[in-house]
Amino acid sequence: SQQGEEDPQALSIQEGENATMNCSYKTSINNLQWYRQNSGRGLVHLILIRSNEREKHSGRLRVTLDTSKKSSSLLITASRAADTASYFCATDVNYGQNFVFGPGTRLSALP
Amino acid sequence: DTEVTQTPKHLVMGMTNKKSLKCEQHMGHRAMYWYKQKAKKPPELMFVYSYEKLSINESVPSRFSPECPNSSLLNLHLHALQPEDSALYLCASSQDLGNAYEQYFGPGTRLTVT
Numbered sequence: 001s002q003q004g005e006e007d008p009q010a011l012s013i014q015e016g017e018n019a020t021m022n023c024s025y026k027t028s029i030n031n032l033q034w035y036r037q038n039s040g041r042g043l044v045h046l047i048l049i050r051s052n053e054r055e056k057h058s059g060r061l062r063v064t065l066d067t068s069k070k071s072s073s074l075l076i077t078a079s080r081a082a083d084t085a086s087y088f089c090a091t092d093v094n095y096g097q098n099f100v101f102g103p104g105t106r107l108s109a110l111p
Numbered sequence: 112d113t114e115v116t117q118t119p120k121h122l123v124m125g126m127t128n129k130k131s132l133k134c135e136q137h138m139g140h141r142a143m144y145w146y147k148q149k150a151k152k153p154p155e156l157m158f159v160y161s162y163e164k165l166s167i168n169e170s171v172p173s174r175f176s177p178e179c180p181n182s183s184l185l186n187l188h189l190h191a192l193q194p195e196d197s198a199l200y201l202c203a204s205s206q207d208l209g210n211a212y213e214q215y216f217g218p219g220t221r222l223t224v225t
Contacts, residue, residue, distance in 0.1 A: 030210060031211055042216035042217050042218045042219055048213055096210045097167065097209060097210075099210045101154055103152070103153055106151075
């Protein structure tokens with residue numbers, strides 16, 4: 001069963017703008033990860049945030065986690081055309097043995 | 112070397128063919144994964160190997176047969192596939208099993224079943 005749900009499904013912004021994507025999940029988690037996938041390619045790991053963390057940064061990426069609301073957000077600041085990709089959150093299943101991907105947000109950063 | 116390689120990049124096969132997909136990593140990772148991804152959908156887990164033993168089989172039809180010959184290699188043997196099996200097949204590896212570890216993905220094999 002699907003654990004995470006991203007919102008919005010698709011997002012178009014201009015280069016230089018910030019992009020925010022949200023992920024909601026249903027059951028308690030130990031960790032939540034975000035991945036990026038350029039069209040038809042493999043996924044690239046962006047950030048892992050643990051359940052006892054509230055916020056993590058990596059370059060232009062900021063991830064927050066609210067376990068009380070069972071939600072996470074990914075913020076990309078000052079977007080670039082190269083950020084155009086699909087973004088997936090991944091949440092625990094099988095007692096943390098593996099994780100399941102949400103449906104993803106397709107981001108288009110237009111020049 | 113943080114690369115996961117997959118061969119072939121593209122594969123077209125008939126429903127009666129037998130073919131294999133290959134995946135290799137040299138990061139010393141002990142967990143390896145096969146995913147299937149349809150267009151505009153997230154990757155769906157098929158199999159997980161941990162320390163060269165099959166750990167998770169997500170109720171995948173027997174026409175897909177995984178094999179882990181050693182800690183660096185992962186194969187997916189295909190036989191009597193259906194057109195609906197056409198998809199991008201992704202291999203991944205991680206240091207160990209579990210959601211505490213990031214997964215490294217290969218570029219995928221684009222499979223078309225005719």
